Amino acid sequence: MARVRVGDMRRRQLISATIDSIHDVGFSATTLQSISRHAGVSTGLVAHYFKDKDGLLEATLRSLASDLSAAIVEKLRQAVTPRDRLAAVVAGLLAPEQFEPRIARVWLAFWGQVTHAPKLKRVQNIYEKRLLANLRHAFKQVLPAEQAEEQAIALAALIDGLWLRAALSREPSNADQAQTLCLAFIDNVMERQRTSCSAA
Amino acid sequence: MARVRVGDMRRRQLISATIDSIHDVGFSATTLQSISRHAGVSTGLVAHYFKDKDGLLEATLRSLASDLSAAIVEKLRQAVTPRDRLAAVVAGLLAPEQFEPRIARVWLAFWGQVTHAPKLKRVQNIYEKRLLANLRHAFKQVLPAEQAEEQAIALAALIDGLWLRAALSREPSNADQAQTLCLAFIDNVMERQRTSCSAA
Amino acid sequence: MARVRVGDMRRRQLISATIDSIHDVGFSATTLQSISRHAGVSTGLVAHYFKDKDGLLEATLRSLASDLSAAIVEKLRQAVTPRDRLAAVVAGLLAPEQFEPRIARVWLAFWGQVTHAPKLKRVQNIYEKRLLANLRHAFKQVLPAEQAEEQAIALAALIDGLWLRAALSREPSNADQAQTLCLAFIDNVMERQRTSCSAA
Amino acid sequence: MARVRVGDMRRRQLISATIDSIHDVGFSATTLQSISRHAGVSTGLVAHYFKDKDGLLEATLRSLASDLSAAIVEKLRQAVTPRDRLAAVVAGLLAPEQFEPRIARVWLAFWGQVTHAPKLKRVQNIYEKRLLANLRHAFKQVLPAEQAEEQAIALAALIDGLWLRAALSREPSNADQAQTLCLAFIDNVMERQRTSCSAA
DNA sequence: CATGAATGAGTTTTCATTCAT
DNA sequence: TATGAATGAAAACTCATTCAT
Structure with missing residues (x-):
């Protein structure tokens, strides 16, 4: 042992x-x-x-993904409302440690390889699906199924996009600002829903 | 000649x-x-x-970027209102040809390298700045400066994120759906602005 | 170890x-x-x-130079009079092993490169200076400074020239003859000195 | 034409x-x-x-050699006494233009190749033989055959050696000093001859 | 005559992998 | 376990030569 x-x-x-x-x-x-x-x-x-080298690379990506998952799971544990759940996912994905160049750049580098390395692709797929399922599930509690799917995609895209720009830019990135933008997006979606509901 | x-x-x-x-x-x-x-x-x-090889790679990225720029410029020519301008940028960046794997994968591959190759970085920076300037300018015509900056970043992130997920996924991607989501985002931002204005 | x-x-x-x-x-x-x-x-x-290859070439020249230096130092150890010292240097530089094509040709090949390869040049400079210093020092014990310098250059040139012609010629070279010529030169210089002194 | x-x-x-x-x-x-x-x-x-390239290189060496020969022949034309002849050869070989780095370095570079390129070797051999014949012939008019041969070799070596050091050193070389050393050598040989003759 | 595009063989260099210690 | 020497294949790069224009 x-x-x-x-x-x-x-x-x-x-x-x-x-x-x-x-x-x-x-x-x-x-x-x-x-x-x-x-x-x-x-x-x-x-x-x-x-x-061999490929084995090490795969293990490295797997390690990055599992660290990220663990962080999200941890934050989800304390979430109660659907908004809490969405906020928790956002907080996990856009946590300061994910914005650190040491991590962000490496994720980006892997993404550039993923499309041509089936083993890496598999690891990335798992992470991808889990993330989307989380968002979809939360949105479904407040939106009709079709819209929930759509907004889940939009939020996931917004998160990835914010993160991507952070990884590409050289300035030390602002995790707070990114989270604020996502929360604004979430609140916006929910408010529109409430408005249209009460209007009907 | x-x-x-x-x-x-x-x-x-x-x-x-x-x-x-x-x-x-x-x-x-x-x-x-x-x-x-x-x-x-x-x-x-x-x-x-x-x-040498690096020279060819740099020229390749430059070619991708200039094709994309040209497409956006072309679409911007016909735009009149701020919303037209934003829609034109979205239409250029999320055009079907940018979703073709042949192009999308290569962009992604370059992004993975960009952070470590100064010459590539420079090319990417130019494209990046121009894009953001376009969005910021359009938003400033309908929003206060600070909010314009913020929403420009959010829209850019949303665009990149949508594009990124398309590039990473293996399914033939839906350019239309991506554009629709972006337009919804734009309209949403503008409507909120109108509402708060008339409220005030 | x-x-x-x-x-x-x-x-x-x-x-x-x-x-x-x-x-x-x-x-x-x-x-x-x-x-x-x-x-x-x-x-x-x-x-x-x-x-890399350059590193190997530099090490090779350094090895040739240090072998030669070692041989001269060894012979100098037993030298007592100035003439002994000069003879020792001659004996080292024009030793039979320095005339072997395996060594001579390679020296010549390096000399052709030395002027354009700073790293090789440096190695050659060290060897060059040390050699001249030895000859100058010995001559100074029997000649006025200015003449000593002059004759040191002449002897060094004679040695190099003899060696060079041997390296260029295809016939198995005669180390003995070369040494004899140098010793004749040395004795000649010294005798003239003695003569002019006693004359004065 | x-x-x-x-x-x-x-x-x-x-x-x-x-x-x-x-x-x-x-x-x-x-x-x-x-x-x-x-x-x-x-x-x-x-x-x-x-x-091809080898043809050009051979022509280049041939050109260097023929320029040098022409210079010597020109100077020999005005020579009368044996000493004049020796001085003429020295003056030709150690002429300022042969000391210029542009020429000296190139000679040296060729010498490094000569041993492995038969065509170049042939060119060099011709020049070599002609030179030695000139010196031998002049010395034979004042020395017994055996000594003449020996001193011809020594003078040729001294000339080559002086020239070689000039080519290897980076300082702008002193053609005059080199010629003076050679003339001293010549006079010295001749004087010894005279002395020993008169003594006998 | 002169050009410079194009080739393809050859050279240096890099690197994942293996293996004896 | 851990090392680092050694390999050999594959990579980038160089360059003399050829040839259509």
């Missing part, structure tokens, strides 16, 4: 080094050497823990 | 082959060989027209 | 293979492949020990 | 450009492109006048 933990630590260390390397030099310039330099270990070690 | 055109044709041919290759095998698997195979020429020819 | 030695052995092996290759096919026809073929290793190994 | 002259001018122009290129970037970095850039013509032109 202690053994297992040592192995897990090494794995985490290598994943972290991979993120650092992608952040520093980009995806295509990231080599096993640049990773192992970041990790302070030898190149041969990767094979020991991840079979 | 005929000479110039022959050279320009070759340049375009190589750029097109680069786009094809990135679309087919992704950014990091795109090699000079994969490009020249697509173009039906020898690998050495790239040096003749673009100095 | 054993590790270090293994690495040093490989380095020496690659340097020796470089010398062999330059001797066999010349400087410009020497490729990493011709070198690694001589060494019986793969081409990739050069990067492991010398970063 | 006018045709021939135009061709000759082009040939000279290309040879001159080759010398310039070797001087500027060295032998191995000299390409047909660097040459044609220097000459202000297209790369394809070389084939027209010299068959």
Whole structure:
């Protein structure tokens, strides 16, 4: 069991080094050497823990996705109303730590690869679906099914778009402003619903 | 002059082959060989027209950006009201041809590289600034300055986000639905403005 | 420590293979492949020990220079009189091993490059200065400063010239004859000095 | 006939450009492109006048050698005594124009190649033999055959050595000083001869 | 005559992977 | 476990040569 933990630590260390390397030099310039330099270990070690480079990359994306999921789940736990749930998802996705260049850039780099790497694509799909299901479910509690689907897509797009611009821009990004814009969007959608309901 | 055109044709041919290759095998698997195979020429020819691979990649991004700019400019020409202008930008950015995988995937691939390649970054910055200026200007005609800035960012994010999800998804994307969502956003912003104005 | 030695052995092996290759096919026809073929290793190994081809070439010149320096220093150790010292330098520079084509041709090949490769130039400069200093110092013990400088240059030129003609000629060269000519030059200079002194 | 002259001018122009290129970037970095850039013509032109690159290089060395020969022959014409003849050869070989880096470096660069390029070797051999024959012949008029041969070799070596050091050093070289050293050598040899004769 | 576009072989360099220690 | 030496294939890049115009 202690053994297992040592192995897990090494794995985490290598994943972290991979993120650092992608952040520093980009995806295509990231080599096993640049990773192992970041990790302070030898190149041969990767094979020991991840079979090959692709295995390490997949594990890295999986790690990013699961960290993000965990953060959202944590915030959802305290949510009561549908608006709470939507706000929780927004808060998770646009949390300051997701805006840090170290993370945002790496997500972006992976997205550029995802379309051509089936294994990465699969990881991304899971995250994607889960996110949309969360938003759709919350909207359905206050909107008719069709509109709920539509607004879920719109909100997801808004979130991704805000995050994308943050990742692309060089200025330290403003997570607060992004969240405010999303909450405004949510409130706006809901208010229109209330208005049209009461009008009918 | 005929000479110039022959050279320009070759340049375009190589750029097109680069786009094809990135679309087919992704950014990091795109090699000079994969490009020249697509173009039906020898690998050495790239040096003749673009100095090296980076030069070709930069020219490719520049070509994508200028095509997009031209499309927007064309649509803006017929716009009269601020709403027309916003709709024109949306129509340009979310035009069906921008949703074609051949284009969308390549944009995405470049975005993954942009943060680490200063020369690419510069190209992207220009496009980015111009876009935002367009939106800001249109919004300023109907909103107070501060809100205009904010909504310009939100709309840009919504556009990018919609486009991004389309690029990431494998299903043939719905350009119409994306545009509809954006127009709804625009109308919504404007209507709220009208309401609050008349209320005041 | 054993590790270090293994690495040093490989380095020496690659340097020796470089010398062999330059001797066999010349400087410009020497490729990493011709070198690694001589060494019986793969081409990739050069990067492991010398970063790149230039690094290997620089190390090779440095190795030639340091071997030569060591030989001279060894001979100087037993020298007592100024004439001994001059004879020792001559004996070192015009030693039979310096006349072997394997060494002589490679020196010549490097000299052809030295003027255009700052890193090589630096190596050559060090060797050059040290040599001249040795000769000057010995001459100063028997000649006035100005003449000593002059004769040091002349002797150095004579040595280099003799060696150069040997390197250029295809016949197995006569190290003995070359040394004899130099010693005659030295004795001649000294005798004139004695004569003019006693005359005065 | 006018045709021939135009061709000759082009040939000279290309040879001159080759010398310039070797001087500027060295032998191995000299390409047909660097040459044609220097000459202000297209790369394809070389084939027209010299068959291929090797042909141009050979013609260049031949041109250097014939210029040098012509200079020596010119100076020999006015020589009367043996000493005059030796001085003329020295004056030709160590003339200021041969000390100019543009020429000296290029000679040196060729020497580095000569041992591996039979065609170049042949050119160099001719020059070499002619030079030695000149010196030997002059010395034979004042020395016994064996000594004449020996001193001819020594003087040739001294000349080459002086020239070599000039080519390797970066400082603008002193042709005068070099000639003075050679003349001192000559006079010295001759004086010893006279002395020993009169003594006998 | 002269150009420069185009080729394709050859060279350097990079790098994931393997393996003996 | 961990290292880093070693490999070999694949990449980018260079360049002499050819050829249509």
